[in-house]
Amino acid sequence: MSRTWVDEIKFDAQGLVPAVIQDAVSKEVLMVAYMNREALLKTLRTGKAHFYSRSRRRIWLKGETSGHFQRVRGVALDCDGDTLLLKVTQTGGACHAGYRSCFYRRLDAERDWKVVGRKLFDPDKVYRGLTPKGQTPSGSRR
Amino acid sequence: MSRTWVDEIKFDAQGLVPAVIQDAVSKEVLMVAYMNREALLKTLRTGKAHFYSRSRRRIWLKGETSGHFQRVRGVALDCDGDTLLLKVTQTGGACHAGYRSCFYRRLDAERDWKVVGRKLFDPDKVYRGLTPKGQTPSGSRR
Numbered sequence: 001m002s003r004t005w006v007d008e009i010k011f012d013a014q015g016l017v018p019a020v021i022q023d024a025v026s027k028e029v030l031m032v033a034y035m036n037r038e039a040l041l042k043t044l045r046t047g048k049a050h051f052y053s054r055s056r057r058r059i060w061l062k063g064e065t066s067g068h069f070q071r072v073r074g075v076a077l078d079c080d081g082d083t084l085l086l087k088v089t090q091t092g093g094a095c096h097a098g099y100r101s102c103f104y105r106r107l108d109a110e111r112d113w114k115v116v117g118r119k120l121f122d123p124d125k126v127y128r129g130l131t132p133k134g135q136t137p138s139g140s141r142r
Numbered sequence: 143m144s145r146t147w148v149d150e151i152k153f154d155a156q157g158l159v160p161a162v163i164q165d166a167v168s169k170e171v172l173m174v175a176y177m178n179r180e181a182l183l184k185t186l187r188t189g190k191a192h193f194y195s196r197s198r199r200r201i202w203l204k205g206e207t208s209g210h211f212q213r214v215r216g217v218a219l220d221c222d223g224d225t226l227l228l229k230v231t232q233t234g235g236a237c238h239a240g241y242r243s244c245f246y247r248r249l250d251a252e253r254d255w256k257v258v259g260r261k262l263f264d265p266d267k268v269y270r271g272l273t274p275k276g277q278t279p280s281g282s283r284r
Contacts, residue, residue: 005253019173020162027169029162032225044249076245077255079237083174085245095221103218103227107186111147113219 006037010082016052017084021094024073024087030094031102035084047072049088066126068092092118145221148179152224156195159226163236166215170238171245177226179232191230204233208268235262
């Protein structure tokens, strides 16, 4: 069989590759999560971002609980072939803590993490009683 | 000793954290590389991005060979504390293959990686005879 586009991607020893998720319009970096081959293929087939959860050890559809899906507009690969960049249209907020972007804390001049993001939703309401097994609303390792 | 801002960062088993590098003005995602604690502290002390090379097993100053430094404008941390986002002013190109961004290939409708980036410099000229030991100009694992 000849080499295909998937073979250009260097998945790590765990079969994963990090994916940077960027808002296609505002260009804000929303999050970084991990994909295995299956998550990537599902993403392309459905047009909605799927990732592999390292803590839950399964594929998840981003937005499956919150409804905050990511419609994929483009997929780029870096020079080393070991990182993906996805441009998406984000529904609601990407962050399970209620922010548009997971990168809502910025190091300030006093060397402290300062919240600079604006809260879009109340995670207690969005995830109440719906938190997938093994995931804590206060932040599990994705 | 009390908890400091560094303790909020969850370095992995190898002591590393991925850092997404974004152009502070154009918001283009330029690259993803890894930092250990020392690389991050050097970055903050000097204002220039330093990373940890997994293949060369040492700290490197981005631009040490090419002169294509990254002046850091801001550092953000994600909700899980396991990924950094740095906004930078990039001199020249971030990619050792000669492009502004390492994500210069995009998956097209025919499921093929198509070069969409514009080449800014000739890597053979910039890195000729100056390639650090263990690094190949055609792309080593960072």
